[in-house]
Amino acid sequence: MNRARSLIKYSFTRLALAPIMLLLISTLVFFLLRIAPGDPVDAILGNRADFAAREALRIKLGLDMPLINQYFNYINGLIHGNLGESLNNQEPVIQIIGKLLPASIELALIALIIALIIGFSVGFLGIARPEGKTDLAVRLFGIGTYALAPFWAAMLFQIFFSVILGWLPVGGRFPPELIPPEGTGFFIFDSLINGDTTSLYGSVRHLFLPAATLGILLSGVFSRSLRLNLEQILNTNYIQAARSRGIKENNVILYHALPNAMLPILTIAGLTIASLIGGALLIEVTFSWPGIALGLQEAINQRDYPMVQGIVVVISSLVVLISLFIDILIAFIDPRIKY
Amino acid sequence: MNLIKILMFRKYLKIVINLTAILLVFCQISCTQSTNNKRITIASKGKIDSLDPAQANKLLALQLISALGDTLYRIDSNGTLEPRLAEAEPKISKDGLNILIPLRKDVVFHDGTRFNAKAMAFSLKRFINIGTLNYIIDDRIESIETPEEFVLKIKLSRPSSSIKGLLTSINLTPISPSSYAGYKNKFLNETLIGTGPYKLSSYSPERQTLEPFENYWGEKPNNKGLNYISFNTSTSLFSAIKTGQIDILLSNAIEDGHRLALHNLSKKGLLIEGEGPAMQIGYIAFRTNSNLLENKTIREALLYSIDRKLISKQVSYNLREPLRSLIPPILQVNKKSQWPKYNPIIAKELYKNAGFCNNKILNLPLTFRSNVPSDKLLALTWQEQVKRDLSDCLEISLNGVESTTVYKQLSEGIYEAVILGWTGDYPDPYAYLSPLLDCKEIVLETCREGEAVFGGTFWANNELQESLENSETLFSEERTKELSKAEMLAADGASILPVWILNQRVWMQTNFDNPQFDGNGRLLLEKITNNNE
DSSP states (O other): OOHHHHHHHHHHHHHHHHHHHHHHHHHHHHHHHHHSSOOHHHHHHTTOSOHHHHHHHHHHTTTTSOHHHHHHHHHHHHHTTOOOBOTTTOOBHHHHHHHHHHHHHHHHHHHHHHHHHHHHHHHHHHHHSTTSHHHHHHHHHHHHHHHSOHHHHHHHHIIIIIIISOOSOSSOSSOTTSOOOOSSSOHHHHHHHHTOHHHHHHHHHHHHHHHHHHHHHHHHHHHHHHHHHHHHHHTSHHHHHHHHTTOOHHHIIIIIIHHHHHHHHHHHHHHHHHHHHHHOHHHHHHTTOOOHHHHHHHHHHTTOHHHHHHHHHHHHHHHHHHHHHHHHHHHHHOTTOOO | OHHHHHHHTHHHHHHHHHHHHHHHHHHHHHHHOOOOOOSEEEEEESOOOOOOTTTOOSHHHHHHHHHHOOOSEEEOTTSOEEESSBSSOOEEOTTSOEEEEEBOSSOBOTTSOBOOHHHHHHHHHHHHHHOTTGGGGTTOEEEEEEEETTEEEEEESSOOTTHHHHTTOGGGOOOOTTTTGGGSSSOOOSOOOOOSSEEEEEEETTEEEEEEOTTOSSOOOSSSOEEEEEESSHHHHHHHHHTTSOSEEEOSSSOHHHHHHHHHHHHTTSSEEEEEEEEEEEEEEEOTTSTTTTSHHHHHHHHTSOOHHHHHHHHHTTOSEEOOSSSOGGGOSSOOOOSOOOOHHHHHHHHHHTTOSSSOOEEEEEEEETTOHHHHHHHHHHHHHHHHHHTTTEEEEEEEEOHHHHHHHHTTTOOSEEEEEEEOSSSSTHHHHHHHHOOSEEETTEEEESHHHHTTOOBOOHHHHHHHHHHTTOOHHHHHHHHHHHHHHHHHHTOEEEEEEEEEEEEEOTTBOOOOBOTTSOBOGGGOOBTTO
16 A cells, blocks of 8 residues: 555544544533532522522423433534533523634634744754753753743733733733624634724734743743754764765754654644643633633533533544644654554 | 854844834833723623523623613612602502503613513513523512503512512513514523613623613713623732723622722722622521531520621621621611620530530531632631630531532532522512522421522521511511511521621722712612713
8 A cells, every 4th residue: 555545544544533532522521510519500590599490490401301311412413513502591502612712722823823933942042052051041941831830920921011011901802992803703813804903903912911921831842842852863863974964054954853853843733732722721711811711611610511511522623633633744744654 | 053053142132132122112002002992991700691681690790781771660879769661669559469560651772662561571571481580580470461551560479569679670671572572582692672871882701892872761871881891810800900901890709808909099099999788698507407506506606606897807808797687788677687796605605505615516517619719718717716716615617619519409408507698689678588588398497398498508487487478468667577577587596697798899990980889789880970081
């Protein structure tokens, strides 16, 4: 079998496995949520409603049905692309997620770009003078940013840049005095498409601090990986051979060392963005960023089962798809990889 | 290593310097840019998931709905019933079963359609049919009729003197039948077509924009509109008001430390602080059918064991008023506190009478809602106060449980003593007493079915139950007396220990006039005036 056919077969196999994985995740989430203490009816009504009111709401929300019926209804809906309705406000879950997801993706993408810029710059600084003072500082930066508690860092940044310096807004996604641009839900993109510079400016100002905080916290991982990978690769025989053939150092690094050093970083970047979409909770909470992680937290607090299930399915799908894409990309780039 | 060297020094430094310069310019422009927008920015904690009066159940949403719509009546800041969409006070028949409400004739909805009795009936029926909190009606309304275009007739299934208070409930805000024609049996979360002084111009759960309604029947708003935004943390809210990012901070969910800091800023004249009537009570419920607390003497001893003043000072810096009643002071006519004051000497006597103190220490497991910071502080402070004053008789062991789980397990009789909070669904003493004490089936002072079960006390008393029911058939002083009697019996039963009361507070930048509240504890947004305009 030639390489192209193997790659296609591999991709299809992975794609075929994805729904099974999602089904397992959905089933697990469905039952774990029901096992967890608390009840959506109590979350909605608090401790104030009487038995009849509780039962009426329970029937209305479909929570009176046997668990197995609820499960099959849920799976049936899922197969047909229906994630159900939020127990909290009876809106379709897919619509709510559609409003939350762009905010998270926008934040994750910009944070990743910032992380890559800072991480690569710092990583290069370290490899320039291995084992020197700069390298030590770079290593400390890598470990420090990785170890820093996100909520603490976020609050420090918020206090310094918003409260003390007053440069950037404390939180939110868009200036309160403006009406958000209509379109895809990606405010920066929508502002650009509409040619609305005021909205663009407002969006960027609100995005900058959470994205920079997240980016700086993540940059350590990239700087460490780049530094370690480049260091290893620059000591390999094929690099020595390239140097001995008289190839310029710039070209050795750019065309021979860097592409190989980038492979693990590509994997890290892919998984980072996937996890960021659903995992930037503390940043979203601190900066009041209306993303999907915050939505998930609120849904859990409210015991909004369909909402939690929907968000988990969407995030899992994204993680599966992105990791699949990265695997295929790496398999495509690196001829050594067998599948 | 040429590339790296190049990256490292000159060029890299230049790039960094240039980027920093751009960033600084960018930030400086943003700092110097004044907001020419004339709408007032109000921030609160938490999102607004629904603007549908039939669905909304959070204080924040109700506050916003009160700006977008009007109710038939409103309780003013003195506690008096004030007609809004009604033209006059309701006329109640002698048997107390029929209520006639004359309506204003000059009111239009935001969609331009006319407000009349049919619109009011549509809204009431819709709330009874699908309202999340429709249990507040408690089967009291038998039918709703519209004998004339501007007269509403409500037929009750039983006399109910608290119905007037119920008619002030924000959940009964009328909505336009034509705009909600497709939403008779489902919620419309993203808009509200009401009759209020403002109309909604944009909505998302975390931000809403309101503009003055040009055809409003009443006094026009004093401002040019509102931006309503939400933040997730108390710190963000505090920072936002301090830095001037928002004009007004309106939140009961703000932490007590921040509350104090804001209070101090307003004392220094850097902010304006406003206080609404206190409506949210905090109390401890005792499970009276447990082996430990079925002994009334122990419960009575506990009533004497809490130093409310100390707790209020330590937890809220005196910003929460100690409370020895279940009814908020604004709704009390005789202003009498039925629960005993802190008295460790009497407490010790009672513990001794119950067989404790002589090397036998009573251990009280106290549960608090772990996601409510003030509850945790209350529990910790009471624990320490007991250690200081009553350590030879009582010790308190603490247990934090998330609120949703607490509510679920209250009726299962899991908690011996639990810290809870309550805000009446409408401003009436009955809306405080009935939900905490009412019982449908009583067996020897134990409630088998009713609110007392859902409240986790399982305590009931036939005389109190009669008193509560009688109060619904009485008016004026007689009603007040009956409710006082009910409260006195509740205090005597010692199933509930009121601790404190919290009022709605608002903080504004100094260019605004003093805020005004209604008797429901809601800020009158239309009265806010920006003196810089």
